[in-house]
Structure formats: structure tokens, C-alpha cells
Amino acid sequence: MRRRIRFLSGLALAAAASLSPAAAADKSGVPVDLELVLAVDISYSMDAEEQEMQREGYRAAIVSRPVLEAIAQGMIGRIAVAYVEWAGAEEQRVVVPWTLIDGAESAAAFAEKLAAAPLRRAYRTSISGALVHSAKLFETSGFSGARKVVDISGDGPNNQGEPVELVRDEVLDRGITVNGLPLMLKRPSFAMMDVGDLDAYYRDCVIGGPGAFMVPVRSIAQFPDAVRTKLLMEIAGLAPDHPSIGPGGLASVPVAAERVRSDCTSGEQLWRERFGN
Template sequence: MRKTLLSMASASFLFAAMPQSSACVDIALVLAVDGSGSVNEVEYAFQKFAIASAFRDRDVLAALTSAGVVAISAVFWGDGEFAVQKLDWFIINGGEGGEPFAREIEGNQRMVFGNTDIGSGIWSALDLLSDPRLCATKSVVNVSGDGEETIAPKRRKVASLYQARLRAETMGVTVNALVIADDKGDLASYYSNRVIVGASAFVMDIRNYADYSTAIKMKLIRELSPRIVATLSSGKSRPTE
């Protein structure tokens, strides 16, 4: 209970820190990070390190500065049978305030495993974006994954990938993807056709976790500065089953 109260107090403080001259942040961005069973402990730790490093990177900080006021959070997802790990919102204003978020990412203790329930991860990110305290000119979910959605019987009701994408479309949220394809063939096409949502949505495709650090920086810069051209493939905006 004490941890929950502290978390609520922290979130309230962060929202109180938003500039009073504007009712909305410029961008609300949720990182939806793959923590399913196909991601081993080394790869999970590497993702955390790469994300934290990105928010200390000069080029990413420059993009954050140009973006204005950015609300940033993250979810770590895996098997939809279990709770998704969620971070509080952090406000980065004019490039200032990224370090607390980086430290929070680094300190995250893994509690997700199991099936690759991408829909559950996106749904949880959308729950954050529907926070009544949050008003954003642009809302984005930045999802990373190394496999397709697991199709298997569930013990409880879990949002499917299709349902999550429909909700994102209804909310006007863009869902972009970073695919770690490894030896899984044309995984980028799967994410392009069945994961991303939005007219400007895109997929970035890498072959292994060694490239993740560079890719997450490029992806963040692309999302924060739409006119920046990155190596990517544009995807479809309409959800398909």
C-alpha cells in the first residue's frame, strides 16, 4: 500500500510540474518493451540499458528539446495472463528531465515472462494514455518485440492484438514498432500488417539485439521529430485480423 501511495504521489507531482500556460503536453509516448519468454535475461537487461542510454544521448535530447513538453512512460509486457509492469509518467520539458526516467528504466526488476501477448502490452500502454490527467497533442506507443502474437487458450479475458489496435485507432494513437527479427524470417511484414496503427506509423527492422541500442535512438528521434528520415518501412494504418 505504501508503495502504491508513493507512486500516486510521484505521478501527481510530475503532472503538477507541467507548464501551466498549456493544457496539453506536445507528445505523450509510451515504450512497450518485450519481456516475453523469448527474451532471455541478458537481452532484457540490454533493452533496459539501451533505453536508458538513449535518454542520455545528445541527439535524442536534441529531439526532445525540439519536441517541447513530452510525457514519457513505459510498460514491460509478456504473457497476458499476468500483470504488465507499468512505470509512472515522467515529464520532459525542453529536453530537461530525461535522467529520472532513465534511472527508473535501469532500476526496473523483471516480473514478466511467458507468451508473446503483444495486444496486452499495447492495451496497457493505451490505458496509460487514457489517464484523465493527461492531455496530449500527439500520442504514440513505441512497441518492440522479437516474435508474433501467441495464439493460445487463455485462463482469463485478455485483449487480443486486433482489439488493441482497434482501440488505438479509436483513440487516435499511433503505434510504431521496432522488430528484432533474428532468424524469424520476415517478421517486419507481420508487424507492418498486424501491429502498427496510424497514417504515419512505421516499422524499424533489426537482426539482433546488438543493433537495439542504435535502433531505439533512431526510433525515438523519428517519433519526436517526424521530419527526420530514418531507415524504416512504412506500414498500413488500418487494423487487420
């Protein structure tokens, strides 16, 4: 209960009053079909090649014709996107602030801002910290979205900060959907605090909410298609086997898939086993 109260004090108190800043923003913000936070892992387990792959994948996807067509076909025809990089519990940074995307020109401007930002890396992995930070961004976005989504991209389990499952559930209680892009590009390593089935971990401990899904990435070559697929599904509400995604999709996994449940504290346990704290 103590952990829950501490988290609520930083995120959800505004929801308790009808005249809260978040409620005011929803009423007066610019209407969009979707408010989307792209939250990208920059922990030291991500090497330079993987970091550049992430950046290029998002830059290419946001300006791609299928994504722009999906935006145009929405009820309003525009979305709002913010790009966040994260690592440890106190390490989150907005790289590209909330940006209205309603066509090729605004998409290109977003991609240019992303390209101009220097690459960096930081210590530890706190998915829960990334979720708290991302959820707060909706309170001051200046937009009023029909849907609110946080998209978590990462290559390891939570090993610092609040328990990820607890934080995820509180984010879902605020009407925010969490999708995932688990990066499974290397053989699991105890030295790097990896878990063997990161896709199962994301499925059970990270994603959730109406229509939640994840797209596992198992090779660098697959990443551009995976990012584009994910954005299409988020913007247009497409099913994994929709023709716009391509034959067979990319093994997108819905939250309701049958499963043997993952241990959501496995990352913290690995850290304690190696470092004793």
C-alpha cells in the same frame, strides 16, 4: 462482434461521453508535444542478454543529445513518457510511470528509475494485451499531448488474448498511433513460437495510425541506434532518411509500404499446433 464489445467495455466507453475521464484529462492535463508509451516485451523468448540490451538501449537513448535536442525543438518543448513491460494477456506492468521530460535532468531521472527496476520474465506473448493496457494509460496520464503514441517492442507474434489486428484497429480509432520495434535477433524457431518475417507481421498486424513506422532490429549491436532512431522519429516527426538519423537510416518501414499481407493469427496457429489449445 462479441470480442469487440468485450474490448470496448474495458477501453473505449469513456470516449462515448463528452465529460468522460479521458476528455477531462485532455482539457486539464499538462500540455506536451507527445505522450509516449514504451511497451517492451519480457516474454521467456527474450533471454537475459536481450532484456538487458533493451533496458540499456532505452536508458541511453532518452538521455542522448539528439533526443534531448528533438524534445527541446518541439512546439512546447516537453514530452511525457511511460515505460511498460508486457508478456501474456494478463501480464503488463508499469515500470516507470508517466514522467515529464523537458531536459537533461528529467531525462536522467527517468533513466535512473528504469535502471533501478529489477529485470523479470513472464509467459506467453500478447501484443493485443499490451495495446489495451497501454491505451488505457492515456486516460489518466495527467497530460494533454498533441500526439499519442504506443511503441511496441517485441520478438514474436501475438499468441494469447484478443486478436491483435482487431485491438490495433480499435486503438487507432481512439487517435493513438502504434509504432513498432520488431526484434529479429535469432533464427526463427518453432519451439519458441517464432514467425519467419516478424517485420512483415508488425507492418501488417501491429503498427498503424498517422505517420506510423517500424524499425526492425536484426542484431544486438544495432539495438542502441535503432532505439535512438525510433525516439527521434517519434518526438520530431522525422522521415527515415532525415540527416539527424544518419546515412541511410535503419531500414525504417512506413505502414503504407507495398506488401503481401501477413496472417495476423499466425502466432495463435503456431501455439495450437504445438500445444493443441
